[in-house]
Structure formats: structure tokens, C-alpha cells
Amino acid sequence: MREVAIIGIGDTRFGELWEHSLRDIGMQAGLNAVSDAGIAGEQIEALYIGNMAAGSLIDQEHLGALVSDYSGLSQLHIPAVRIEAAGASGGMALREGYLAVASGLHDVVMVAGAEKMTDVTDEEIPMVQMAGGDQQWEGIAGATMPSLFAMMARRHMHEYGTTREQLASVPVKNHKNGALNKQAQYQRAITMETVLKSPVVADPLGVFDCAPVSDGAAALILAPADAAGKYAQEAIRIAASAAATDTLALQHRESLTRMDSVKVASTKAYRTAGVNPKDIDVAEIHDSYSIAEIMSIEDLGFFEKGRGGPATLEGMTEINGVVSVNTSGGLKARGDPMGATGVAQAVEIARQLRGKADKRQVTDAEVGLSLNVGGTGGTSVVHIFRRA
Amino acid sequence: MANPRYWRENPSRYNLIGKRCENCGTVHFPPREICPKCRRKSIGKMKSHKLSGRGKVYSFTIVHEPMPDFSLMKPYIMAMVEMEEGVRLTGQIVDCEPARLSIGMEVEATLRKLGQEGSSGIIRYGYKFRPR
Amino acid sequence: MMFGHGEKDVGIVTYGAYIPRFRILPEEIARVWGENGEAMKNGLMIFSKSVPYPDEDVITISVEAARNALARADLDPEEIGAVYVGSESHPYAVKPSGTIVAEAIGASHFITVADYEFACKAGTAAMQTSMGLVSSGMAKYSLAIGADTSQGAPGDALEYSASAGGAAFIIGKEGVIARINRTLSFTSDTPDFWRREGQPYPSHGGRFTGEPAYFRHVATCAGELMKVQGTQPSDYDFAVFHQPNGKFPTRVAQQLGFEKKQYETGLTTPYIGNTYSASMMIGLSAILDVAKPGQKVLGVAFGSGAGSDAFDITITDEMENYNKAAAPTVKSLVERSELLDYGRYAKFKGKIVMKE
DSSP states (O other), X not given: OOOEEEEEEEEXXXXXXXXXXXXXXXXXHHHHHXXXXXXXXXXXXXXEEEOSOHHHHHSOOOHHHHHHIIIIIGGGTOOEEEEOBTBTHHHHHHHHHHHHHHTTSOSSEEEEEEEEOTTSOGGGHHHHHHTTSOIIIIITTXXXXXXXXXXXXHHHHHHHOXXXXXHHHHHHHHHHHHTTOTTOSOOSOOOHHHHHTSOEEETTEEGGGBOOOOEEEXXXXXXXXXXXXXXXXXXXXXXXXXXXXXXXXXXXXXXXXXXXXXXXXXXXXXHHHTOOGGGOOEEEOOOSBHHHHHHHHHHTTSSOTTOHHHHHHXXXXXXXXXXXXXXXXXXXXXXXXXXXXXXXXXXXXXXXXXXXXXXXXXXXXXXXXXXXXXXXXXXXXXXXXXXX | OOHXXXXXXXXXXXXXXXXXXXXXXXXXXXXXXXXTTTGGGGTTOEEEEEOOSEEEEEEEEEESSOOGGGGGGOSEEEEEEEEXXXXXXXXXXXXXXXXXXXXXXXXXXXXXXXXXXXTTSOEEEEEEEEEO | OOTTOOOTTOEEEEEEEEOOSEEEOHHHXXXXXXXXXXXXXXXXXXXXXXXXXXXXXXXXXXXXXXXXXXXXXXXXXXXXXXXXXXXSOOSOSSSOHHHHHHHHTTOOSSSEEEEEOBTBTHHHHHHHHHHHHHHHTSOSEEEEEEEEEOOOOTTSGGGGTBOEEEEEEEEESSSOSEXXXXXXXXEEEEOSEEOOTTOSSOXXXXXXXXXXXXXXXXXXXXXXXXXXXXXXXXXXXXXXXXXXXXXXXHHHHHHHTOOHHXXXXXXXXXXXXXXXXXXXXXXXXXXXXXXXXXXXXXXXXXXXXXXXXXXXXXXXXXXXXXXXXXXXXXXXXXXXXXXXXXXXXXXXXXOSOOOO
């Protein structure tokens, strides 16, 4: 297996992109990545698209051909495929692109993630989100994705004494970071009071504990690490790519207070990269819900089980804290266009490791990690990145 | 949803019919043909098993942004119920004041409407829970 | 030959009732429609009525009642040979309620099932059919259910009474707790109340529902049954009549010569409203909740359109061994309640036009 590097990154702003279709934003992110890498379209050998729900959101499948076509690559007839693993689609697409280059099958590939969520009404969103869980047995019973995470939160509070304020400290931190990110959906800080007083979605979680509905796209260009020197930008090495699955339904989990897929994927990734949790300088974590970030920073080994809440409230995950978590603003503030999220996480880590993260730059960031989660942890994808 | 997708699961939705692995004794719901603990050893040894319908609340939430089928009932209670047989089920709790809810509360299964395909389509029925 | 002669040993093997827990007061309905709530309450003798939750309908209510009946009896549901659900508010115009009920109680697939409709007496018609099947040996047990989530047009007098509930009786010859000595019906074409296909709310003949309909049918049927049985009101420990409101059954009981102590036990409408097909059957269930071996019960149902079914019943010694405590009593079902305002009531009953 060859070492693989990120040689180009691109994204669109995340948010309510009323004037742009899925085709537009997929193309825009791809174009940005290609020009960032300083390559020509002809050099791209294959395309991997992370997308969760275009079929139910815009009645469009077959996104490999669509994105390839609208990126101007139709005459090149390259292989292109859409990868789906619910909210972890983007991370899984990155893993597929990584495998293609690592195996030697391809030299230069594009990994993109795109989702267009605002072309359906608000009432349809819970059904689309719940398709990442067990729709047939939990969704039909009335469970929404926030309600499943709310039950995890209540259990976490019950078992570890996690408090409402500790949960709220996640979106407060992530909005503070998002305010420094020009690509973020919400570029404004919020107070603890705002979170605590926000309308309840599924108690104890309120509107501000939940990632928003977003449109957006992100893209990466991957190439063999040994050839990375010939491209325009500082290459960022992918030191590990690991994925794990778990039961689809939350009702079948052994525990509601941890995500075993996160534990398994991160353990593998640390071993492959030869690093420990404490070596991670900057991490993009799947904070689809405030409780998800708290559980994840525990399951990733950043903090002991039960300490995720206090650690966040005490500021240990702020920029230049013990570990800088979600410097982009995370899913909460940067936005969560589901299939784009996993790719956008890698874009942010690459920016950090290149030292190009502007006002939110983590000092001397050397090692970064991304965690992309599908459903309530049915799939987890962990990537570890290093400066080349 | 076309009717067959729901219809084939009626025995489980009406009467909580799951499967018991004869190899390790674990009860599963909904039915599955392979026990995740025993895998190969469980093949051909998964027998139908009717749950008692009694259990305890393992976790719960009050849903204010509902699935479309339940908008008339919002806010409604979703719970994770640990059944007597050890298996957990995600389901609603009805006939219960939210203030009464607690982890460990005893509940039992009941049959309620779970939705319908518009005003002219099929009505779906299935289990919910209520305080015992 | 007059209908109703059967074998001597057929009767109720077990029973169960169900009443949704929501209630609305007549004062609250009257407040919305500019009526005199106090006058409505006293005129109808209805102090509150039951309202189903949006996820409850005749099928879920029937299943609850039938499961309550099964919980009390040592009876294999696979031995039930027939299931009849009587209602005027079946969720489907075409597709039986009974098939869903049968599956949900674990009955065999080798059974006969049908839905009945006869305004408020479809449940007792199901009881009579069941008696016939059991008497003839065609079925070992037959399940007869009366259940309704009845409708009253907004602002109509019916809105003060039309409520929801159900009762299930398993009829058989083995383990009979209440022997049905005889049933008898009186039927005529009397259009006092009706609902046309596709119409959401029923219509009624106003005062025409009284003398020529309810009182004539109930009194004639009860009188004829007592004549055939050679009994008189004083022979019965309990009497229960169809209860479109609190007033009609009280008046007909008094006309027939029954005293308050005989009819008060089965009079549930003042607290839960008119449960239509379940009305007399819930009243009878309330009596079975307290009746002792040897006691006699007269039960008379009425369905608009019109007809009455009367039952002469004797409680057997089996009642002593019967596991009554395995399911809730009517009293406990009446007592568990949560009050609604008219807005939530209208939402629960689907009276608000919603966006599809």
C-alpha cells in the first residue's frame, strides 16, 4: 500500500444556498479543489461522491455520472461513484478514494461530498434524517434522529451526571469557532443562555443542540504521497483511514452512552498512524447533536468516559485547548449538508495542518483527526492526518 | 409505503413476536435469522418467541419536532424500553403525564395506530407502551 | 317462530372493557357553541364524555377490550372460532376491523370474521350470533365486540354525548360465568338516526328518537323477554339498558318497574357519554365486575333504525373462580381521566381541517 496525500482542497460556503442546485455546488467545490491543487481536469482518474439522500431530497440518484458530467469531465469518461453511509457518506467517500490511490489503482482522484437539503420542506427532513437509523422499526414507531440522541443524552446524564450546561457548552464553543470561519453557515457566537432557552426539539436537546439543515459541498484531490512535492500546495498526508459499523438501530446497542463504532475505528486508526489520542492537536468531530460530541471525545480517548461534559464546559476542547475540537464550527455552526460533512472535515484539518486556518488557526498543528458518524453510530469513519 | 412492506411484519408489530436463539438463549426483536452473538452456531436455531409486553423505561425523551405521522400528538414521549426478556425496544409511551416519567418506570405494551397512508390509504397499527 | 331460543348452557365465558382516558365536559362544549351548558348537562344527564387519543380507533379499542377479556380467562385464543366486531365507526368502510383484532389477540387463521353495523346495537347482535354458533357447535368460543369512536356534528346535540369505548365478550359453553338464559329481539323500520355512506356525521330525527324509537323498542323487547321467561322486574338484581344519555335508560327503567338500586350499577353514560355499540355492553361489564353467583341481570340494547336485543342472564358459580383482577374494572377505567378543552378535543377528533 502506498502512502496517500491530500494535494488540493475546496468547498462552498455551507448554508441555505437557495440559488444553487446540487449540480452547482458539487461543481463549485470540485473546481475549487482542482485549482487549489493546480492540476488539470485530465489528471483526475476517478471520482468518489459522498451523498446521503439525493434520492429522497431531490429525486436524483446516479450522482457519480451527474457530478462528473457537470464538473466538465464527461468527455474523459472516468469512473465515478456515489458512496452512501448516511451522515458518514463523505468520510466513506474519502476512504474509497484513499484506498484507490493507496492500492496503486489510481494516481490522482477526486473525493467530493455534496448535499442539497433545502429543496424539501422542513416537515420532510425528519424522515430523511431518520433514514440513517432504523426507519422500519424505530422511525415508524415515532423516533426522530434528535429523539434517539436525546435518549442517549438522558442516559449519559443518568450514568455520569452530565449536566444540561455541559451539553450546551458544545454548541457555544462551536459557534464561537464558526464565527471565525467564512465558509460557515452561522458565523456568530452564541451564549449559554441562548442554548438553554432555545425551543425543545427532543428534551433535553433544544434547537441549538442540533446541527442545522444545510446545503453545501466540499472536495479533495488525493495523490500518492511520494509524488506530492510536484503539486502547488503543501501536501497533507493521510496517516490512517479506518471505518467501523455497529447495529443500525439504537435499540440494539449494548450501551446508549458510547458509540462502539467510534471506539473501534479510532483504535485502528491510532494503531495504523502510530499515534495516541493525546498526540492529536486538532480534530473535527461529528457534533450532529451536542451529546454526540461529548460521547465522541470520550470514545476517541481524548477524555475518560463521563468526562466529556466537564472537559467541554471547562474549555479543554476550545482552540488551543487540550485538543482543539471543531475549529471549523463543527456540524452545528459550519453546517451539516449530510454527505458533504465528512469531506468538509478533512478540508478543515488540511487547512489547519497547512497553517492556513486564519483566525482559528491551532498553534503548531501537526496531527489532525476527523470523525464522521452515520446515524446514531451505525457507521464511523476516522481519518488521521499529518503534515507531510 | 406499499402495504406489503408493513403487512409482512404485522405479527411482530401486533404481538411482539421476536426470535430466541436456542444456542445462547438471547431474545431478539424484531425477528432476525442470525444471532449476532452465536453467528454460524445459531443458524436454524432461531425460534419464534413472543415477548410478555412488560418492561422498564431505560431512557426517554419528549419529542417536540415529530415524525409527520404523529404531528397531532406532539409533544409525545419516545422511550427505550428494556423488556423482561432483556431485549430493548424503541417505542412511544401513551397515557402518561411527562412529569410521571422516570428511568426504571414499569410499562406494558398496547396496540395503537402508528400512521396511515393519507386519508384514503391503509392504516398502520403497532405497539406502543403505557404505564403499568 | 320467535328469534332467540338457544341451548341452556351458553353464556359469557369472559369479558373485558376499554375506555379511552380523555374526557370533555358538556360545559366546555356549550361554551364554544353558545349553548347553556348547565341545561345540556342536566337535560342529557351527561357530566363528561370520553374522547379517544388520535392514535385510538375502533380497532385499537376492540383489541384492548378483547385482550382484557383474554387476560381474565384461562383460554387459548386459538380455540376462538369466530370474531365479530360491532360498530358504527369502523375505521374502514371496506376492510374488516375484525381481521386485525383477530390477529392482534393471537387467534387462529381458521376462523370466521365479520364486522357488524346496527347503530348502537351491533355489539349485541354479535353476541347473539356468537350464541348461535356456540349453541350449534359450530364454534367452541366466539368473540363478540361492541366498540365505537362515535361522531357528533360540531354544535349538534349529539356532540354532548357521542363518545368512545368498547367491550368484548367471549361466548362459550365451558367455564361460563354468566349464563344467557335467553335472548330476544324486537326490530322495525324506524328511521330515527342514520348516517349516509361517505358522510362524516350522523343525522337524527330529534324528538322522534324518543318515543317511537328508543322507548317503544326497548320497552317492548324487555317486556316480551320477561313475558317469555315468566319473570318480572323484581326477579332481577341488575338491569342495564342502552344509554344514549343518562335520562333515557333511567326513564325506561322506571317505566318498566325497575328501581334505582337495580339500574344504577350499569349506568355509565353520565360519566363517559354514549359509547354507542359498546354502551349496554360496558354497562353489563360494570355489573359483571360486582355480580355474585345466582344473581340475575336483564340487559337491553337499542340500535337506531331500529331494534332492541334483550338478554336474560344468571351469574353462575364459576364467577367465584374467575380471575376478575387480571384486567381493569369499568370503574377504574371510568376514573382514570384527563380533561380536554374544546380545542384539543377538536384536534383529537379530527374536526380541524388539516393540510394533507
